[in-house]
Amino acid sequence: MGRKRTKSGKIRLAEVAELAGVSPITASRFFRNPEALSVAKRARVESAARELGYVPNLAARALASQRTEVIAVLIPSLTNNVFSDVLRGIYDASEGSRYSIQLSNTRYSILQEEKLLRLFLAQKPAGLIVTGIDQTTESRAMLEAADCPIVQIMELGPAPVDMMIGFSHYDAARAAIAHLFAQGCRRVGFVGARMDPRVQRRLDGYVAAMKDAGLFDQRLVVTTATPTSVTLGGTLFADLLAREPNIDAVFCANDDLALGVLFECRRREITVPDQIAIIGFNDLEFMASAVPTLTSVRTNRYEMGRTAATMLIEAIEGRRPEQPVLDLGFKVIERQSSLAQRADSQPALSGMVAGRTK
Amino acid sequence: MGRKRTKSGKIRLAEVAELAGVSPITASRFFRNPEALSVAKRARVESAARELGYVPNLAARALASQRTEVIAVLIPSLTNNVFSDVLRGIYDASEGSRYSIQLSNTRYSILQEEKLLRLFLAQKPAGLIVTGIDQTTESRAMLEAADCPIVQIMELGPAPVDMMIGFSHYDAARAAIAHLFAQGCRRVGFVGARMDPRVQRRLDGYVAAMKDAGLFDQRLVVTTATPTSVTLGGTLFADLLAREPNIDAVFCANDDLALGVLFECRRREITVPDQIAIIGFNDLEFMASAVPTLTSVRTNRYEMGRTAATMLIEAIEGRRPEQPVLDLGFKVIERQSSLAQRADSQPALSGMVAGRTK
DNA sequence: GTCTGAGCTGGTAGCGCTGTCAACGTTCCT
DNA sequence: AGGAACGTTGACAGCGCTACCAGCTCAGAC
Missing domain, CATH: 1.10.260 (434 Repressor (Amino-terminal Domain))
Structure with missing residues (x-):
């Protein structure tokens, strides 16, 4: 005193x-x-x-030093479970470091993303995490001109702005379909919601796999721009059945939809997997707990967020990673919902098919 | 140029x-x-x-004006679905305003909360949103000394620091049990995970309701400090059944647990609601889609976040709300999983029991 | 004993913006 | 006509910190 x-x-x-x-x-x-x-x-x-x-006083420090200790993060959605895992990874990695996270939500709009990018970059963040590879030309130019490290997350692409960490949604979808083919499925439907670029690439992978097998049929594909939900999974599946009653499997672009499909099957007394096989995407926690347990493509979301933030912080502090582009891969987690009941089929809950792009 | x-x-x-x-x-x-x-x-x-x-340049502005345009938000978890809805409300309300959100995660530790509070307050945020009413003495003192508006969210309590928005978890739990009683249930089990203060108050409400009816039995209560998950719901329910095979209903402290219980019932070929009724808490989206549809206590999470941020911004700009404490209430959404199959019972999917503390 | 350089410390001068208060021009009243 | 009241504008002086560079001390080389 x-x-x-x-x-x-x-x-x-x-x-x-x-x-x-x-x-x-x-x-x-x-x-x-x-x-x-x-x-x-x-x-x-x-x-x-x-x-x-x-x-x-951080404001004084920022003003005097001409830089901040803020990591700006641009993600498309706060609602989506997928991003909450990624975010948790990012926050976990930033904890204990001097950097704080500034989060913003583009709502799946690349124009909104551009606006936010302009705003953020003017505050000279120490680093930047952006989702995906589908920026506007203007955004792309700003990113390339930015004088801070940048990590693109969630997927991989041919021309990273700086660092990149993700996996191939296309390959993951192909692996999912290959798994269904291996189980003897032929008429495989696709159910997708939101149809953001990553879901679109999953659809592309599905289409390619089906075409390669000579099994593609446009009527097997049901999509909507509506945000995903469990209820929506049931609705879309009902649409698919109305169009094509003769399917033997459904590939769901995410796990919420898959759960909705499972419930809808139960409502209609369609047995899974005997009559219809189900496979989801992301492998959320509940998939292993459902009855029957639900097959899904596991993606390493938490690890992606954590690694992205760690790489970014390293780069900010001058230690650029020797691997600026990281493929975190995926795994088809085979569970009851997609395993053939044939005598020669593998026991449930064991096998898996992994993929990594290169 | x-x-x-x-x-x-x-x-x-x-x-x-x-x-x-x-x-x-x-x-x-x-x-x-x-x-x-x-x-x-x-x-x-x-x-x-x-x-x-x-x-x-926000740093220069903050330095010169001695205040920031940052709203600091302290929540216990990023993983929990419940908070992602609240957060979405907060971010939505802040969008279009001049304020940006600074989010931090206390991981359900009030000591961590105290540390973060000290850090945040030193940066003179324009406003503060904190979760719950169980702060350390030190935190409480800091909150009271802070010269910015503060909103406590998620629940209500007798001594608001400033503004407060939430609902009574205790009353909501009592309403859930009252609903089960009305359906003829008597041996009602309780399944809870994490056991943070709000889950604890739901347990308190359950205990009080059961005691009032002369039906309380400690063996009906199964809890764990482990974070919640669907799988855990199944596990805890299995524990409960092992201890007390003779139950006729389960009150789950949240919906993930309820879904896990439902799957476990299916696994054991226990019919819902005929043999055991299930009621969850929060009314997440999937509850309406499950088979059978799952009864739950609806809480207005998005609205809570949105209103909290709106009130806070109003208060920051000098327009204090005339209602500094807001009870957002709850509703028991009655669905198939808890409705008695008696001829005289109401049709499913219609009725609801609402509550508001005062 | 001198010189050199490394290691450490301090003085000065801002970073870009806003709080304060004074000054100006205009309108309206008496 | 004089003056008060209002609306509008600008000069000045920092906010708390750090970049830059100069200067000091001391060890080791010669």
Whole structure:
């Protein structure tokens, strides 16, 4: 008490320096690069800061240093389970670091993304995480001009802006269909919602696989721009059945839809997998718990977020990863909902088919 | 081109002012309170800003004005579906406003919350959203000393720090049990995971309702500190059955658990609701789609987040709401999983029991 | 004993913006 | 006509911190 303070009542760096008996700039260095101080002064500044309960003013730091300690994250949706796992990874990786996360939601609009990008870049973030590879030309130009490390997440593409971490949705879909073919399925329907670029690529993979087998039929594909939900899975499946009663499997673009399809089968007393096989995408937790257990394509969402943030922080601090593009792959987790009941088929819950693009 | 710029290449307010032929301070006012300018100057500044693509430097603004335009949000978990709905509401409400969201995750630790609170408050946020009412004494003191509006969300309590929006978990649990009693259930089990303060209050409501009816039995309660999941619902239900095979209903502290219980029933060929009734909590989307459809207590999570952020922004801008404490209530959404098959019972999917604390 | 360079420390000068307050022009009243 | 009241504008002085560079000390080489 009695020590002089700024109007706002906050402790400033100058107070800490005074108490420690050093210059403000030395105290400043303590917080940014303690190794640069002699051991004695380091200890003095540390104890002074602790005693006063000093917390740096980030705005002043940002203004003076011309950079922030903010990692900006642009994702298309907060609702989607998939992104909440990715986000958790990002937050976990940022915790304990000096960086804080600034999150924004593009709502699946690349125009909105462009607007947010402009806003964020003007604040000179330390790093940037963006979803996917489908930016506007303008966004792309801004990203390329940005003077901070950037990680593109969720998928892979031919021309990374900087770093990239994801997997091939196309290949994953092909693997899903290959699994169904291996189980003897032939008339495989596709159910998809939202149809964002990644779902679209899953559809592309499905179409390619079906065409390669000479089995493609446009009437097997049911999609909608509506956001995904379990209920919607049931509805779309009902549409598919109305169009093509003669299907033997459904590939769902995500697990919510798959659960909805399962419930709809139950409602109609269609047995799974005997009459219709079901395969989902993402392998959310509940898939292993459903009755029957539901086959899905496992994607490493948490790891993707975590690794993206870790790579980004490393790059910010000057240690660029030797692998700027990372394929996290996928795995077809085979469960009861898609396994043939033939005597020669493998036991449920065991096998898996993994994929990694290159 | 050829116009003078700062080293970083960014457009400053001074450049805008120069092009508009006004002083920097007038240009500054344009961005904070356009009404204070004459119509002519307003137009000049606006077009100059647009022409130069000016974006304000938030760090400089924060430093000069001694406040930020950041709303800090402290939630216990990113994984939990419940919070993703709340968050979506918060982000939606903040969109279009000048405020940005700074999110942090306490991981259900009030000590972690205290640490984050100290950190955030030092940056002088414009407002604060915190989860629940169970802060440490120290946190409570910091909240009370904070010179920004604060909203506590998710539940209600006797002593709001400032504003508060939520509902009574205790009453909601009682309403759930009352519904089961009305269906003729007597041996009602409780299944809960994580056991954070709000789940604990649901348990309290359950215990009180059971005691009032003279039906309470400690062996009917199965809880764990483990985070919730669908699979865990099955496991806990199996534990409950092992202990008390003779139950006729299960109240699940959340919907994931309820879905797990449903699947476990299916696995054991227990019919729902004939042999055992199920009721969940939160009314997530899939509850209406399950087979049988699952009864749940609807909580207004999105609305809670949205209203919290809206109230907060209003308060920041000096318009304090006349209702600083808002009870958003709940509704028991009656569905097949809990409706008695008696001839005199109501038709499924219609009735509901609503509650609001005062 | 001098010189060199490494290691550490401090002084100065802003970063880009806004709070404060004074000054100006205009309108309207007495 | 004089003055008050209002609306509008600008000058000045920082907000708290760090970049830059100069200067100091001391060890080791010669």
